[in-house]
Amino acid sequence: MESRKDQHVRLFEKTYQTHQTNDFDSVRFVHNSLPELSLSKVDSLTTLPFGTWSSPFFINGMTGGSEKTKKINESLAHAAAATGIAIASGSQKAALKDPALHDTFRVLRQVNPNGFIFANIGAELDEEAAKQAIDMLDANGLQVHLNASQEVVMPEGDRDFSSWLKNLERIAHSIDLPVVVKEVGFGMSRATFRRLIDAGVQIIDVAGKGGTNFITIENQRRDRARFDYLQDWGQSTVISMLEAQPYLDQATFFASGGVRHPLDALKGLALGARAIGVSGIFLHTALSSGSEGLITLIEEWKQQMNEIMLLLGCASLDELRRTDLILSGTPDQWARLRGPKPEEMATRSQRIS
Template structure:
């Protein structure tokens, strides 16, 4: 099967399967503030992802590319939305373009339609330094995202089975490429153990990429003759993954992704320690339903709703989320307790 056909299958699967909605955020409850002493009109949404300053804690996360005209159209619309909103955009894996120059245009359209914005390249952990730098050069990228998708590859009929040397390659890429490196799990969550290894390897930013969003095991199982359904529930939920990564590596910026659907999901991610939140599946549906304008309308609404939540919490900037008290209950509390993380400090800070 060609890569273009596989990319098209992934897009169709993502749209059909939707999001699991089991990211763990329902286990988090903010402590109400009756005297917030904040004016909504004065609230600032600006934040940082490592060295990059962004206008709000929302960005368009890696989705697609390398699937021919269909993905070129999607990426063009997403890039236009990112330009108008002044938010970062990450592309899907650029390996297709490295293997087939005809696919370059499906990625290059992002920079073409967003010439001055923050664009994030993307490659897998199998990439060499030269391949990684080629991905950066292709987009004049401001950062490079390296995705980790072991479970997807295992379930994928034509997927990789050899993951030896991945950490070593990531470490070399971090030392050699010309931009900051973000490592992103693709929906199965980053553990504290993995986070520490990535920190030691020199990674600039970790995207938790937790369970609860688009389920790539489920998508790949739909393409198999004999399914591996035991992987469909595999992973660390997004809320728990953010807490694990931040606990293990408090000095490294953490991104939240994996089932981010609402402004409340964003708020809870930021309170757990994330610097910003990446959305993919939700935005893919918006762009397919209504193009660039639908993405603009929906993200602007999210930003407005986030300001209302911040008003209720009594904070006027994104950094203050990490001082907001909240209580963790249910499965997320149990998971974090068993993993040795004391959740009480969140509730009394």
């Protein structure tokens, strides 16, 4: 397990692409030549079922479980503490099996004593494991990740997913903290949203295709019977948020996966997400420039998000969610087959009061 965690980080850096394209490029705002707004009036705070965050993006779950990844978590936690944004742990399964690894995750709380921290487990674990993971970090909330695609390609991965939905239902009803059910980079569909909501899940992170690809990473760990043909598996974050449109008033959605810069984050928020999870670029920055480099980047994101909102004439995220969005490429094709109609997205400011 320890070796696998380090392999994941090494293969992430090997496959990380600074200028990769994804479906966020197929979503465009309509330029507003008369914003009629001052930057001092722009506020990007986001209201969530459990409170308010001053910034609508957070450091999403990534790593832990080895001495090398402990240092990474320390760097990420230092940046979260310095900038006041939330942070999620990587999967704590290894530490639940081996108490000697607890400190590789506890460092998140030790370095960031007052911050908002999500614990993290997989859906194969039950509510007792969830409580142990939360206690390990004195966490403010819990992420439960869905990684069937990764497990299938992982050489030593699980092949039995039959208990997942029942575990999620029990966790949702027994944990008295915010519970976020998230993918690990392959997106979600309407059918998945319906089943999660019926099970009592109130917060969903669509975590779509477009960023770190765990099929690619696990495939490189295989000696034979490779799954190269599955590297384009899943739905993008943009498509997942289009799938979420009928359910925006029934659950709170987070968007993550392939978020490269503040403009991508604002597109995710405009599509209805209440918060944006960021992993790849933050991990790459922490590895290459340390916590101080990541702090600088996060502060730049905060400033630039407000400045782009100013350009759009939006003083709040509620106003951002009423802006017109132009779809092209695969998202446009997907929406024409499954909705919402691209024409409605392009003219929604005329109908939303």
